[in-house]
Structure formats: C-alpha cells, structure tokens
Amino acid sequence: MENKKLLKSGExxxxxxxxxxxxxxxxFNEEQRMIAQTCRDFLEAEVYPNMTNxxxxxxxxxxxxxxxxxxxxxxxxxxxxxxxGFGQNFVTQMLVAETTGAGYSFSVAYMAHCGIGTxxxxxxxxxxxxxxxxxxxxxxxxxxxxxxxxxxxxxDANSGKTNAKLSEDGKHYILNGQKMWITNAGFADTQxxxxxxxxxxxxxxxxxxxxxxxxxxxxxxHKMGIKGSSTAQIFYNDVKVPVxxxxxxxxxxxxxxxxxxxxxxxxxxxxxxxxxxxxxxxSVKYANERKQFGVLISTFGAIKHKLAxxxxxxxxxxxxxxxxxxxxxxLMDKLKADCGDYGRTAIESISHYAVEAAILxxxxxxxxxxxxDEAVQIHGGMGYSxxxxxxxxxxxxxxxxxxxxxxxxxxLLVVDTAMKRAMKGDFDLFGVAEKFYxxxxxxxxxxxxxxxxxxxxxxxxxxxxxxxxxxxxGATKHFDKDFIREQEVMNNISDMIIxxxxxxxxxxxxxxxxxxxGPDASSIYKEILDVKVYDAAAKIRKSAYDAVNSFASxxxxxxxxxxxxxxxxxxxxxxxxxxxxxxxxxxxxxxxRF
Ligand SMILES: Cc1cc2nc3c(=O)[nH]c(=O)nc-3n(C[C@H](O)[C@H](O)[C@H](O)COP(=O)(O)OP(=O)(O)OC[C@H]3O[C@@H](n4cnc5c(N)ncnc54)[C@H](O)[C@@H]3O)c2cc1C
Numbered sequence: 334m335e336n337k338k339l340l341k342s343g344e345x346x347x348x349x350x351x352x353x354x355x356x357x358x359x360x361f362n363e364e365q366r367m368i369a370q371t372c373r374d375f376l377e378a379e380v381y382p383n384m385t386n387x388x389x390x391x392x393x394x395x396x397x398x399x400x401x402x403x404x405x406x407x408x409x410x411x412x413x414x415x416x417x418g419f420g421q422n423f424v425t426q427m428l429v430a431e432t433t434g435a436g437y438s439f440s441v442a443y444m445a446h447c448g449i450g451t452x453x454x455x456x457x458x459x460x461x462x463x464x465x466x467x468x469x470x471x472x473x474x475x476x477x478x479x480x481x482x483x484x485x486x487x488x489d490a491n492s493g494k495t496n497a498k499l500s501e502d503g504k505h506y507i508l509n510g511q512k513m514w515i516t517n518a519g520f521a522d523t524q525x526x527x528x529x530x531x532x533x534x535x536x537x538x539x540x541x542x543x544x545x546x547x548x549x550x551x552x553x554x555h556k557m558g559i560k561g562s563s564t565a566q567i568f569y570n571d572v573k574v575p576v577x578x579x580x581x582x583x584x585x586x587x588x589x590x591x592x593x594x595x596x597x598x599x600x601x602x603x604x605x606x607x608x609x610x611x612x613x614x615x616s617v618k619y620a621n622e623r624k625q626f627g628v629l630i631s632t633f634g635a636i637k638h639k640l641a642x643x644x645x646x647x648x649x650x651x652x653x654x655x656x657x658x659x660x661x662x663x664l665m666d667k668l669k670a671d672c673g674d675y676g677r678t679a680i681e682s683i684s685h686y687a688v689e690a691a692i693l694x695x696x697x698x699x700x701x702x703x704x705x706d707e708a709v710q711i712h713g714g715m716g717y718s719x720x721x722x723x724x725x726x727x728x729x730x731x732x733x734x735x736x737x738x739x740x741x742x743x744x745l746l747v748v749d750t751a752m753k754r755a756m757k758g759d760f761d762l763f764g765v766a767e768k769f770y771x772x773x774x775x776x777x778x779x780x781x782x783x784x785x786x787x788x789x790x791x792x793x794x795x796x797x798x799x800x801x802x803x804x805x806x807g808a809t810k811h812f813d814k815d816f817i818r819e820q821e822v823m824n825n826i827s828d829m830i831i832x833x834x835x836x837x838x839x840x841x842x843x844x845x846x847x848x849x850x851g852p853d854a855s856s857i858y859k860e861i862l863d864v865k866v867y868d869a870a871a872k873i874r875k876s877a878y879d880a881v882n883s884f885a886s887x888x889x890x891x892x893x894x895x896x897x898x899x900x901x902x903x904x905x906x907x908x909x910x911x912x913x914x915x916x917x918x919x920x921x922x923x924x925x926r927f
Contacts, residue, residue: 339663343688343751344760345834346798349791352845355838356424356659358651359846365425368410372432375402380439387438387561388725390553392519395442395561396476403473407433408447412455413675416463417471420675423665423683427603427658431651434607437729438561445516445562446470448600449593450477453525454540456680457581457589463676466523466540478521480512480541480567481590488742491536491587495528495569505573506530506539508547512567514736518550519563526569527586536586540578547572558728592684597737599661599683602654602693605701605733609647612701612726613925616640616708619715621923630711634909637916639707644915645864646700648927653696653838657689687750691743692831698733698740705730744827745820751830752805766802770810773803773896786859787847789904790840793866796900797833797873801826803896804880811884825880832869832876839865857918860911861927867903867911874901 338354361369379398380387386394402408410429412418421429433440451470454462454477469475486493495510508528515524522543527536541548551566581589617640620631630636664682683690708723709716716723734740755762769776776799779792804826809816816823843862847855877897881890919925 337659337663339660339667341754341759342686343754343762345837346751346801346830347760347762347765349795350841352841352848355656355841355845356662357842357845358655359842359849361424361428365428368421368425369428369432371405372407372429373435375405375407376433376436376439380436384437384561384725390560390563392553392563395439395563396520398439399442399446399476400473402443403471407443408451408473409471411447411452411679412467412471416455417468423661423679424655424658427600427654430600430603431607431654434604435611436607437725438559440604440608441559441562441729441732442517444600444604445479446477446521449479449597450517450521450523450525452596452680453479453538453580453589453593454523456592456676457538457585458540458676461577462540462580470523475522476517476520478515478517478524478567479593480515480524480526482514483511484513488739490527490590493527493529493536495526497528497530497537497539497574499530499576500573503576505575506579508539508541508569508572508574510569512569514554514564515567516562516564518565518567519553524548524567525580525589527590528569530583533584535584536590537583538580538586538589539574540580541569541572541574545572545574557731558725559732560728592680594738595684595687595690596680598690598694598743599654599657599686601733601737602650602690602697603658605697605730606647606651606654608726608730609643609650609701609704610925612704612708612723613640613643613647613919615722615726616643616711617919617923617925619712621920623713631916631920634913636711637913637920638909639711640919641864641912641915643704643707644919644925644927645861645868645912646703647925648858648861649835649839649865650693650697650700652842653689653835654693656838656841657686657693660689661686688747688754688830689834691738691746691750692834694737695740695743695747695827696831696835698730701730701733741820741824744824744831747827747830748805748823749817762802762805766806769799769802770806773892776896776899778899778902787840787844790862790866793870793903794833794837794840797829797836797869800873800877800897800900801829801833803893804829804877807889807893808880808884819883822880822883825876825883828876829873832872836865836869857914857927860914863906863911864908864915867906867908870901870903874898877901 338350340348379401409418410421411426413420433443455467470477481490483493497506497508500507524541526539526541530537547570549568554564620636623630661682668678705726709727712723715721808822812819839862843858846858881893885893
C-alpha cells in the first residue's frame with residue numbers, strides 16, 4: 334500500500350497513475366467480505382420484512398431496528414475501540430455504507446446516525462465528549478441527529494439564525510432557534526446543532542440532548558419517499574446547553590459542518606451503489622420472468638440496452654468510490670505520524686478529497702436515479718404498483734440529489750475546489766492548461782497507429798483531460814473574475830470532470846483486474862469500459878460545445894470545437910454488441926455479479 338502513488342484532490346486533472354496505484358473492490362479481504370455479509374443478512378432479517386410498517390412512519394419500529402444494528406456492532410465501524418467501536422479503515426466504512434445502501438429508508442436513518450449524527454463528536458469532540466456520547470452512539474445506546482438546515486438557511490448553511498448566548502453565570506449557552514428537515518429528529522437522543530454565538534459571523538457547534546428543557550420536536554414531514562425515516566423540525570426555546578457541550582472551538586462550527594458534509598458525500602457515493610445493485614438485480618429477475626409476445630422480455634434488444642446501461646453506470650460509480658476510499662486511507666496513514674489525534678487525522682484526510690467527494694455524490698446519485706428509472710420501465714405497469722420494490726426505490730432515490738449539498742452546489746464545488754487547490758499550489762493546472770491552449774491548432778488525437786487496447790484507452794482519458802483544460806483556460810480568460818458567476822459554463826466543465834474521473838477509474842480498475850486475473854477474466858469488463866468511454870466522449874463533447882458556444886467568438890469557437898472533435902474521437906466499437914454482451918452476462922447470472 335505504501336508504494337502507491339497518492340494524488341492530491343483534483344490533481345488527477347493533470348497527473349497520471351497506474352492500475353497498481355488504486356484499490357479495487359476485487360481486493361476486499363475475507364474480513365471485509367464477512368462484514369458486508371453481516372450487513373446483507375441484517376437487511377434480510379430485520380429491514381425487508383418490516384419495510385411496509387416502516388413506510389407507515391412507525392418511529393418506534395425504526396428506533397428498535399437501529400438499536401439492533403447497534404447491538405450487532407454495525408454502528409461502530411468508524412469508531413476506534415477506545416470509544417466503543419471497532420475502528421475499521423475507510424475502505425471498510427465505505428463497504429458498509431454501500432451494503433446498507435440497499436436498505437431504503439432504514440439506510441437513511443442508519444447513515445444519518447453513524448455519519449453526521451456521530452462523527453462530528455468523534456472527529457471534533459474532546460475526550461470527555463467522546464466518552465460521554467461517542468461510546469454510546471457507537472453501540473446504539475444513544476441515537477444521533479445533525480441539525481444544520483433552517484427554514485431560511487439551506488444551501489447557504491452559514492446564514493442560519495439560530496443563536497446561542499452565554500448565561501450570566503457562564504455555565505450554559507442559551508440556545509434559541511429552529512431547524513428543519515432533520516433526519517432522525519423523531520427519536521434521536523443527541524443532536525449536533527449549529528448556531529451563532531452572539532453576533533458571530535460564523536457558526537459554532539453544540540451537542541444538545543433531546544431531553545433538555547425547551548427542545549421541541551415537530552411532527553414528521555409527509556415526504557415523497559424514504560417514508561420510514563423520521564424527518565422533522567426541531568425548535569429550541571431558551572435551551573440551556575452546558576458550556577462543556579460546545580463542540581470544537583467557538584466559530585469552528587462552519588468548518589465542522591463543511592468537513593462533515595465532505596464525509597457525507599463520500600459515504601452517499603457508496604450508499605447509492607448498494608441501492609443500485611439491488612435495483613439491477615430486481616430488474617433482471619423480473620425481465621427473466623416476464624413473457625410478452627411468447628418470449629421473455631430479457632430477450633429483447635431494447636431491454637438489454639437498459640440492463641447494460643444500468644450496469645455500466647453502476648460499475649463506473651463503484652470503481653470511483655473505492656479508488657477515493659483507499660486514497661483517504663493512504664492519506665490517513667501519511668498524516669498519522671504528524672498528528673496524534675485519530676479524529677482530527679481522519680477528518681483531515683476525508684475532507685482533503687473534497688473534489689472527489691462532490692464527484693461521487695453527483696455521479697452516484699444520478700446513476701442511481703437512472704438505474705431505478707429504467708428499473709420501473711423494465712417492470713412496465715408493475716413498476717408503477719406500490720407492491721413492487723422498484724416503486725419504493727424510485728421514490729426513495731430522489732432525495733440523494735438534494736441532501737448532503739444539492740447536486741447544483743456539488744457541481745459548482747467540483748470546479749471551484751479544484752481551481753482553488755491549484756491556485757494554492759497543490760498542482761499546476763493553469764500552466765498546463767495555458768500550454769494546450771496556445772497549441773490548440775496543432776492538437777492531434779495522439780494516435781500512434783498500433784497501440785495496445787489499454788494504451789489507447791489511456792490516451793482517450795488523457796485527451797478528455799486536455800479538453801477540460803482547454804475549456805477552463807478559454808473560459809477563465811474570457812470571463813476573468815466573473816467566471817465564478819457563469820454557473821452554466823462551470824456546470825459544463827464540472828460534467829466533463831465528473832465523466833473523466835469515473836471513466837479513468839473504470840479503466841484503472843479493469844486494467845488491474847487484467848493484471849491480477851488475466852485477459853479472460855477481464856474481457857466482460859473491457860466491454861463495460863468500452864461503453865463507458867464511448868458514452869463519456871459524447872457527453873464531454875456536448876458539454877465542451879455548450880461551454881465554447883457560451884463564450885467564444887465565431888472564429889475562436891471554430892478552432893476550439895475542432896480541437897474538441899479531435900480529442901473526443903474514440904475509435905469505433907460495436908456499441909450494440911458491447912451492451913448485449915454485458916446484458917447477456919447479467920441475464921445469465923440473474924443477479925448483479927460484476
Ligand atoms: C428528507 C430530507 C432529509 C434531510 N436531512 C437533513 C439533516 O439530517 N440535517 C440537516 O441539517 N439537513 C437535512 N436536510 C436538508 C438538506 O440538506 C437541504 O434540503 C439541502 O441542503 C438544500 O437546502 P434547501 O432545501 O433549503 O434548498 P435551497 O438551498 O433553497 O435550494 C433550492 C434550489 O436552489 C439551488 N441553489 C441554491 N443555492 C444555489 C447556488 N448558490 N447556486 C446554484 N443553485 C443554487 C439548489 O440547488 C436547489 O435546486 C434534509 C432534507 C431532506 C429533504
């Protein structure tokens with residue numbers, strides 16, 4: 334692990350790595366597989382049989398299932414033994430997030446508790462706070478919630494009005510305000526609440542217990558999906574919060590909130606692949622049972638196209654998820670030596686990968702929406718029936734594009750954060766971009782004539798990066814300081830970055846499988862890679878065109894689009910056959926097993 338090349342966040346835009354530098358799901362060890370199996374067994378035994386009652390909004394039932402998962406140890410995965418958990422590395426944490434992701438609204442309640450409800454205290458709390466709260470949150474003795482959003486403060490999280498004032502005797506903060514959309518509000522024992530002390534410009538964070546006088550929990554919201562998870566408003570009326578419950582330093586709350594959001598985005602990226610795997614299995618099982626025109630619908634090309642497209646998106650997402658997860662572990666190992674405290678080291682390593690976290694969040698949530706939408710379609714009229722799991726999945730999926738920062742905010746973050754990191758000197762983005770820009774009329778596709786399969790694919794990815802750099806340079810040159818206000822163009826760039834990162838992750842994974850297991854074992858994955866790169870090239874070309882035609886003169890647009898055409902020309906593959914091969918494996922397995 335130590336010899337792997339570790340890139341900084343966003344550096345992939347200008348740097349190259351090899352398959353050996355990344356971790357792939359095929360490398361899970363026995364212990365990790367057993368942990369994943371325990372999660373799957375738990376969903377089968379405790380969650381799925383109770384799903385109908387959970388959907389009726391039975392808070393007590395959700396609470397009891399959460400507590401059972403705690404008794405089984407599932408809540409302690411991210412917590413060191415010293416504080417009641419069994420301290421697994423980040424890859425394992427993400428595997429647990431993935432596996433429990435197939436648990437519909439249970440998954441939302443569980444992830445909110447284990448992640449945003451518990452980890453701010455683990456990462457930013459002092460020893461006393463960790464001992465009082467984390468030890469019990471890690472076992473499910475206490476259940477947690479995270480209270481950032483307010484009626485007037487959603488995406489603009491720092492604009493909240495909840496206020497804290499030190500009492501005259503200096504023993505308490507007096508908390509007043511209102512939070513909304515709080516997951517687990519109905520039963521959580523502890524809340525991490527963000528508020529401004531006096532007239533501070535930035536937030537501070539507090540640990541608030543549900544039983545403190547003045548804490549009032551509203552009724553559950555009537556939601557489109559994840560109906561089993563409790564979501565409510567919480568009101569704070571002169572709540573006396575002991576000064577010992579200030580989390581981190583005064584004014585550190587916004588930093589806590591942002592870094593926990595980075596963590597939440599990474600975990601959401603893992604969570605949605607669990608949901609997508611279950612959905613694809615539900616889709617193929619139905620397609621393998623349902624007959625029309627005298628044959629199984631899985632024999633129709635139109636259905637194969639859908640099944641294969643579901644697989645490709647999921648596979649790409651999964652490849653990116655575990656690539657980033659192991660980067661976090663590697664960084665954590667590196668930082669451990671400098672920083673004694675586990676919590677601070679963990680959150681520093683996690684929040685370093687802010688660009689990749691936003692990528693996983695956006696790509697994963699949109700991949701799941703695609704997968705579940707096509708699952709409903711494959712089920713035809715039955716997909717619209719509340720009796721079917723895909724109907725629930727369709728409603729439950731939609732929230733992933735809204736919470737942990739909306740996808741609009743995350744798309745902007747991808748570009749903004751990468752550029753800020755480059756300006757800080759983490760890597761040379763602007764120098765390389767300028768070089769390509771100056772030479773745009775000489776750009777070739779880099780084809781040497783007799784490249785190997787992998788050389789060619791690496792060349793495509795390199796070319797996609799060149800397109801991104803050309804557009805970044807062209808757009809920032811044109812808009813200058815106003816670039817940040819040109820959200821449509823930033824979105825175009827973001828989409829290109831996202832497609833490039835997940836395509837590269839897929840390539841690295843398939844290359845590593847071939848290195849590990851040989852060409853026979855990798856052949857089906859090459860089909861996935863072919864489709865992914867083919868689709869990505871088309872998307873990147875479209876996004877680049879949109880960006881260019883938003884700022885360039887006719888003459889410049891002509892030159893830039895010629896370069897874009899050259900750089901996004903991927904060699905002809907029989908895309909229909911590639912998709913059919915992928916679908917045929919899925920149909921034969923009758924289960925998602927890639
Ligand atoms: C079921 C559910 C559970 C939740 N759980 C929690 C929880 O446990 N704790 C918690 O604190 N919060 C929670 N939330 C809140 C959630 O994080 C917010 O809803 C989310 O951050 C968006 O805020 P908002 O709803 O105020 O939308 P707004 O911020 O009002 O956004 C409205 C629209 O404007 C867009 N927009 C906003 N700002 C910009 C911008 N600068 N540029 C471009 N577009 C922009 C958004 O992308 C969106 O499309 C939950 C929400 C839901 C629905």
